[in-house]
Amino acid sequence: MPWPFHFIALSDAQVASTRRALDRYGLASNISPLAPVIAYLACRAGAWLYYERFSRKAKTDIKYTALSVYPGPNSAKLTTSLKGAVFLRKFKWWLASDVLLGWGKRSVWVASLLWTTWLLFLSLNSTQADYKHVTKRIAIVAVAQMPLQYIASMRWRYSPLALLFEVSHQEIVPYHRALGRIIYTLCMVHAALYLNLFIQQHILVDVMFSRAVITGVISAVSMSILVVTSTSVVRIRYYRIFYLVHFVIGSALPLVLIMHASHLRIYVIESFLILMIDMALRKFASFSQPAAINPAANGRLVRITMPLSEIQSDPFRKAPGSHVYLSLATPSKLQVPFSSPFSVQAANVDGITLMLRTRKGPVIQNLKTLAISEHSMHELKLEGPYGSARHFPNFATDFSRSLLIAGGIGATFILPVYQSIQREFEEQNMPPRPTKFIWVAKTEADVAWATSSREDYSAEDGSSIDVFLTGRERESRPMNEHVAEEGTELQVQQRKDYLEKSGWSFASGRPDLRQCVDDFFHHASETEPVAVLVCGPRGLVRDLRSEVGRWVDRGQNIWWHEEHFG
Incomplete structure (x- = not known):
């Protein structure tokens, strides 16, 4: 040519x-x-009109039952509109999957x-x-x-x-x-x-x-x-x-x-x-604030407690599951002010709490050093909140059930979301819907920090919190002799006992994700919207998505969200 x-x-x-x-x-x-922006807005407007005109009418004809059984994607029970919705869900799931x-x-x-x-x-x-x-x-x-x-x-x-x-x-x-x-x-x-x-x-x-x-x-x-x-x-x-x-x-x-x-x-x-x-x-969105930096979980984690005014903490309380970018407020002249993202583990009117895993990044290494220094309060620069949490739907009213899975420190994202779901049930005076939280961690010390905050992570009626411990009981990596918080076996055991009394269950080994997913979806009909949230290692997210994808192929209505950074 x-x-x-x-x-x-x-x-x-x-x-x-x-x-x-x-x-x-x-x-x-x-x-x-x-052009794609206008097309997207047009699709959203069309979807809204369809929902207003057809979906509300259809809801009056659907009878939800905890024992309903999915009839299958080719069943005559599925109307043409439902078949179209099932096809759209499958296509969206396909697009959101890895090549x-x-x-x-x-x-x-x-x-x-x-x-x-x-x-x-x-x-x-x-x-x-x-x-x-x-x-x-x-x-x-x-x-x-x-x-x-x-x-x-x-x-x-x-x-x-x-x-x-x-x-x-x-x-x-x-x-x-x-x-x-x-x-x-x-x-x-x-x-x-x-x-x-x-x-x-x-x-x-x-x-x-x-x-x-x-x-x-x-x-x-x-x-x-x-x-x-x-x-x-x-x-x-x-x-x-x-x-x-x-x-x-x-x-x-x-x-x-x-x-x-x-x-x-x-x-x-x-x-x-x-x-x-x-x-x-x-x-403009960032500010500096003194914060208490302490070691936790035998030195494998660092806890940061930052006092904030009620106005400053309000955006964090409104978006459980959000994250911030954190850096040292006054680095030395030879340091570059790097910032890294961390999930907000808890937020209340008095401030926010972050739980960080000690990795090799420049920010976490500096924070790890400050955690064992003589001074407990240090000036930090915070930027946020960020993340998709402020766009999350109302889990209490929009979904018939919710499945939340965390791997390791990913619980700092999942736990606030779990607590907000329970709070939504209480605030709206409605009976709790099935909510299952699965936490995969190495040791009991990696879980015990959940009892060290003012937040209540109890398993309420209709909910369950299952913890799977994959490491050895005595596995620990203390920073040095200064590490005391959550460091003794007695303290860890006491905190575990407290969690068990709050409805938590503990098991050794890795969870059977296929069995967990199948048990959770077994009683959900194809018309019931179900929420699935996961935050953890990519391998865990990939395996869970594979198992949930089998139910998407069957026509299950699933809202999926995954967090990856760490």
């Missing part, structure tokens, strides 16, 4: 026409994200492929086989996507995408990474085409030190470093490098591109303004 593009000599009128086409397609790329282990969700891949196809159309349409036109078009289409990329990186809880789609920053990040790779690929194609142009026309030496080429090379190298340090291997093992590179290059790249080409400046300025607004809003 012959090469479709050629070096074409253009008249002044053709050059002007090409310039107008470049600006037009650049603008189309810049505003095209509005392959470690390759991300299908929804991200589908969105990426569709968006790449659209950007390629904008890059190639009506270019009249003009090589230079195609080369410039690819660049302006790619750079016009940068404002969307910076919006997707916004961590502020009121960012446009988070508000529009009612999701957390963590749920937007996979799309942010995918869009970054698309932009990078288009920019590298632009650079390769221009390099070929310079070589073919024998002008490489003449233009090598021009401003456009120098800034283009700097941009290409910077983008390559961004992409390499954004890979999961670097991001997880060398988080400091990832953080520094993202912060420095993400802030400096717009300034370099402004000098690269004048016609890109409007989109680069948009991106830079979004970056500055995000930084200002995050600074």
Whole structure:
């Protein structure tokens, strides 16, 4: 197949026409994200109208029973509307599942492929086989996507995408990474085409030190470093490098591109303004506060208790299961103020409590050192609350039953949600619906901290809390001789006895997830909405999703949420 593009000599009128086409397609790329937004809003409006018109009427005809048995997806008992709902649920579940282990969700891949196809159309349409036109078009289409990329990186809880789609920053990040790779690929194609142009026309030496080429090379190298340090291997093992590179290059790249080409400046300025607004809003949402930092669970955990005013603690109390970004408020001059996300284990009018697992990150290592220092109060910087919790439905009224599963420190996310469900039953004067909480932990000491807060985690009527201990009874890793809290076997045993009196059950070994899921769903009919929440290691989340997926295939109405960061 012959090469479709050629070096074409253009008249002044053709050059002007090409310039107008470049600006037009650049603008189309810049505003095209509005199309899926409008489509999404239209779908939500249509769903709301359908619910108002049909669903409420259908509810009056459905008789719920604790002993109802699912008739099967092909049963005549299912109406056409219910079959459509079952198909939609299966499709949404399929989209939210991984393509392959470690390759991300299908929804991200589908969105990426569709968006790449659209950007390629904008890059190639009506270019009249003009090589230079195609080369410039690819660049302006790619750079016009940068404002969307910076919006997707916004961590502020009121960012446009988070508000529009009612999701957390963590749920937007996979799309942010995918869009970054698309932009990078288009920019590298632009650079390769221009390099070929310079070589073919024998002008490489003449233009090598021009401003456009120098800034283009700097941009290409910077983008390559961004992409390499954004890979999961670097991001997880060398988080400091990832953080520094993202912060420095993400802030400096717009300034370099402004000098690269004048016609890109409007989109680069948009991106830079979004970056500055995000930084200002995050600074406004953060504050410094003295907090008590103490070791827990034989030194494997760190407890942070931060006193807050009633106004400061109100957003945390309204969103159980939220998380914050935590950093040292006054790091030394040689330290970079890194921040890391941690779930809020408890929130009340007096403040919040966080329970952190001692890992290798820079923030947790500093906090671990402070926990065994002579001073108990330390100044910390807090940013939040963040997360999907503020968009959660009302579990007491919207679901017939709820299944909550936590692995290890993931209970800091699940326990507040469990407690809020019990509180909703009480506040709304309604009989409790089945709520099952399964906690997989290593030792009794890893669970005993649940009794050290003012929160009541008792298993109420219709609810159960099952703890599975997978480690050895005497397994411990004390920090040093200063560790006393929850450190003795007597203290741990006393706290375990208290939990058992509160309705908790303890067992050794790992739970049989298939049996747990089947027992829980056995008495739920296909029309009953069921909530499933999980927070823990990826292996636990993956295994649970596989078991729950069998019931989705049978037509079960399941609302699923998973938390991953840790």
